[in-house]
Amino acid sequence: SQKIEQNSEALNIQEGKTATLTCNYTNYSPAYLQWYRQDPGRGPVFLLLIRENEKEKRKERLKVTFDTTLKQSLFHITASQPADSATYLCALAANSNYQLIWGAGTKLIIKP
């Protein structure tokens, strides 16, 4: 079955540094992969989508890479700020019906 893994341990980063989160998947070739931010008690908020034929996507301080050979996506936040502290989820497209398979998320803590 499809499996998607994110580091379950919280990631502590000093303010101003670059935070890098990892998303690995197995047994699937997704057409695209998405990253979301989720704050406690709230629904996920869409951040970025990257397609299988794209290597990298950027949006302001965010950067996502997608390596279909390694079956891995990396999510970077540059010049991190305490307000970036949240849980970040990756999700991949399961099929043509736009259903998503989700990782459990990685909690990011940016320390001032």
Added chain:
Amino acid sequence: GAVVSQHPSWVICKSGTSVKIECRSLDFQATTMFWYRQFPKQSLMLMATSNEGSKATYEQGVEKDKFLINHASLTLSTLTVTSAHPEDSSFYICSAMVGAGTDTQYFGPGTRLTVL
């Protein structure tokens, strides 16, 4: 744009009662809506896919008679948890797609259900 609301944001009910959760797309028409459940520190689990005007498609292991979904219009989908039990306590989240052929889902703020 692309705002999705849910109501209520939290609800506490007694075991055996039914609870209805509404999901609305406020500034767009959503042909497809999704219902998820999320337990603490776990990933979102897709429960069902809801298309306007047709029956919802439930994921394996989700009881359709227990979790009734009605997608009555292009801006409203409802999830009714019937005969709720404590194990149904969870965070329920809906999402909506802006239109056919787009890939982004916009999520509601979620509904915290606690069954006593």
